[in-house]
Amino acid sequence: MVHDHFFEETNGRTPVPVTRMQDVFTFESPAGWIGEWVNKLVLTNYMETLLRERNRIIREYAETERWQPILRKEGSDQRDLLE
Secondary structure: OEEEEEEEEEOOOOOOOEEEEEEEEEOOOOOHHHHHHHHHHHHHHHHHHHHHHHHHHHHHHHOOHHHHHHHOOOOOOOOOOOO
16 A cells, blocks of 8 residues: 655646645555455545545645644644644
Protein backbone atom coordinates (compact mmCIF):
# COMPACT_ATOMS: atom_id res chain seq x y z
CA MET A 1 0.00 0.00 0.00
CA VAL A 2 1.28 3.44 -0.95
CA HIS A 3 -0.39 6.74 -0.03
CA ASP A 4 1.16 9.95 -1.37
CA HIS A 5 0.17 13.61 -1.46
CA PHE A 6 1.27 15.98 -4.19
CA PHE A 7 0.83 19.75 -3.86
CA GLU A 8 0.87 22.27 -6.70
CA GLU A 9 0.44 26.00 -6.35
CA THR A 10 -1.42 27.52 -9.26
CA ASN A 11 -2.20 31.10 -10.20
CA GLY A 12 -5.34 30.51 -12.21
CA ARG A 13 -8.19 32.97 -12.50
CA THR A 14 -8.26 33.84 -8.82
CA PRO A 15 -6.67 36.92 -7.25
CA VAL A 16 -4.78 34.74 -4.74
CA PRO A 17 -2.64 31.64 -5.28
CA VAL A 18 -4.47 28.32 -5.04
CA THR A 19 -2.88 25.10 -3.82
CA ARG A 20 -4.09 21.92 -5.43
CA MET A 21 -3.60 18.63 -3.56
CA GLN A 22 -3.58 15.33 -5.38
CA ASP A 23 -4.14 12.28 -3.21
CA VAL A 24 -2.68 9.09 -4.74
CA PHE A 25 -3.49 5.82 -3.06
CA THR A 26 -2.29 2.51 -4.50
CA PHE A 27 -3.20 -0.82 -2.96
CA GLU A 28 -3.29 -4.47 -3.85
CA SER A 29 -4.94 -7.27 -1.94
CA PRO A 30 -3.12 -10.54 -1.39
CA ALA A 31 -4.53 -13.93 -2.42
CA GLY A 32 -4.13 -13.80 -6.20
CA TRP A 33 -7.33 -13.77 -8.25
CA ILE A 34 -9.51 -13.77 -5.13
CA GLY A 35 -7.82 -10.59 -3.94
CA GLU A 36 -8.26 -8.99 -7.37
CA TRP A 37 -11.95 -9.93 -7.28
CA VAL A 38 -12.37 -8.40 -3.79
CA ASN A 39 -10.56 -5.25 -4.99
CA LYS A 40 -12.95 -4.80 -7.90
CA LEU A 41 -16.13 -5.62 -5.99
CA VAL A 42 -15.49 -3.98 -2.62
CA LEU A 43 -12.20 -2.29 -1.80
CA THR A 44 -11.82 0.12 -4.71
CA ASN A 45 -15.26 1.67 -4.16
CA TYR A 46 -14.75 1.72 -0.37
CA MET A 47 -11.35 3.44 -0.62
CA GLU A 48 -12.56 6.01 -3.19
CA THR A 49 -15.53 6.88 -0.96
CA LEU A 50 -13.30 7.11 2.12
CA LEU A 51 -10.75 9.40 0.42
CA ARG A 52 -13.42 11.64 -1.15
CA GLU A 53 -15.08 12.16 2.24
CA ARG A 54 -11.71 12.75 3.91
CA ASN A 55 -10.75 15.30 1.25
CA ARG A 56 -14.14 17.02 1.54
CA ILE A 57 -13.57 17.50 5.28
CA ILE A 58 -9.98 18.72 4.78
CA ARG A 59 -11.20 21.23 2.20
CA GLU A 60 -14.02 22.40 4.46
CA TYR A 61 -11.56 23.10 7.28
CA ALA A 62 -8.93 24.67 5.03
CA GLU A 63 -11.35 27.05 3.31
CA THR A 64 -13.09 28.25 6.47
CA GLU A 65 -12.01 29.32 9.94
CA ARG A 66 -12.61 25.80 11.34
CA TRP A 67 -8.88 25.01 11.28
CA GLN A 68 -8.08 27.56 13.98
CA PRO A 69 -9.28 25.61 17.06
CA ILE A 70 -7.29 22.62 15.88
CA LEU A 71 -4.01 24.54 15.79
CA ARG A 72 -4.63 26.83 18.77
CA LYS A 73 -6.16 26.51 22.19
CA GLU A 74 -8.74 29.17 22.79
CA GLY A 75 -7.28 31.96 24.94
CA SER A 76 -3.68 30.76 24.60
CA ASP A 77 -0.68 32.11 22.76
CA GLN A 78 -0.96 31.40 19.02
CA ARG A 79 2.33 29.50 19.13
CA ASP A 80 0.83 26.85 21.42
CA LEU A 81 -0.29 23.70 19.64
CA LEU A 82 -2.88 21.32 20.99
CA GLU A 83 -1.42 18.64 23.19
